[in-house]
Amino acid sequence: MAMNRRTLLKNLGAAGTVAALAGCVGVQESSSDGSESDSDGSGETATDSGTDETDASEPAGSASVWYQLAEPEIPGRKSAIEQFNEASKHTVSGSDISDMRKKTTSAIPAGQGPQSFEWAHDWVGDYTQREFVVDQRDEIDIDLDVFTSDAREAIQFEGNLVGLPHDAETVALVYNKDIVDEPPETVADMVAVMEEFHDPGNNKYGLGMPFADGYFLSAWARAFDGYLFDKDADPRIGVALPETVKGVQFAVDNFVPYMPNDPAYEPQAAAFAEGNAAFAINGPWYLSTLNEKGIDYGVAKLPAPEGGKPRPYTGITMWYFSKAMANGGADADAGRSFIEWYTTNEDIALKAAEEQGSIPVLKSLVDSGDLPDTVEGFSEAVKQGSPMPTHPDMRKVWDPVKAALTKAFNGKDVEQAMQSADEEIRSNLD
Secondary structure (H helix, E strand, C coil): CHHHHHHHHHHHHHHCCCCHHHCCCCCCCEECCCCECCCCCCCCCCCCCCCCCCCCCCCCCEEEEEECCCHHHHHHHHHHHHHHHHHCCCEEEEEECCCHHHHHHHHCCCCCCCCEEEEEHHHHHHHHHCCCECCCCCCCCCCHHHECHHHHHHCEECCEECEEEEEEECCEEEEECCCCCCCCCEHHHHHHHHHHHCEHHHCEEEEECCCCCHHHHHHHHCCCCCCCECCCCCCCECCCCHHHHHHHHHHHHHCHHHCCCCCCHHHHHHHHHCCCEEEEEECHHHHHHHHHHCCCEEEECCCECCCCCCCCEEEEEEEEEEHHHCCCCHHHHHHHHHHHHHHCCHHHHHHHHHHHCCEECEHHHHCCCCCCHHHHHHHHHHHHCEECCCCHHHHHCHHHHHHHHHHHHCCCCHHHHHHHHHHHHHHHHC
């Protein structure tokens, strides 16, 4: 599934070693103080906090929040929770979860879920329909206009506001400054550089890009007005449309000849991380690996193909309003208070941008010009794209597309591969 893939990418990106790229990095479930958590998600393990001087008449609540982070991100999250607890009458306890989908889909229906959990926005439709999350539109105390329009769109489904956003992610062009003087503005310019540098016999490649992944290939599959899924289009499934096939064929023709011969994430990411590729197409989760490896890199928006525009899928990371908030009360107030504080805190967002390459969705920061250059590059790539569809049927698209892209990478007929994927998706949706 797409989010399992995205979890793997975040964990791999923080591993800092190519050895870690060989498999998924597990994350221990732990409380915000670093010890193993015994909480059932209800918040009952949290200790009493001090009184909030701004609203002492309301009872203090205890909320549990779940997240799944790469190792370097965990200290910052613990610090933020401690900061909130020190300033608020409420108390929040945090747990790092190793498999968020499995944990939430088992705990929430059993009444053992947290007040909130952190994940990308593409669960919004599925989890709303399954009643794992609840609408809090009438309960929040902030103006949604503080966030970018894409972020506002991502956190809502059929009139329900099911969370608040705190950062964005997408793929952008990463270039090795020891090889490339400046980022190319067009794919033709990029190909010229790759052609000159590419020498697989000496372990040198033009590009490292996970090809067998609809998230990474979305920029090119949608570059010529194609699409994978659009609930408002006819047909909703656009995998086999001529425009989509044209985009995938473009990627095959212009990128595959300059890549390592395995389309999976690990070998593609390792090529650039070892200094053996001129370019990579990857996301902000990848930067900590590059920093660990000492690669001198830059980040820029994706180059333009002739006659088209790259349109990558973007993801919005958000704090969901979990079902545990449904009945209100002090614990729901505590969870909501933490989420509102966290998502509107400029200091937290800016620190995450500087230390982890996170892309803020607070308009005040996006428009400030104060973001690190690498984050600005990703921010420009976010503007090129659009949020991944939140409709539950999108889950049925990822695996057949992965199989089709693998075939295309390995020299199979692109049109036929995409047609087979289209038929499988429609069969699964019937």
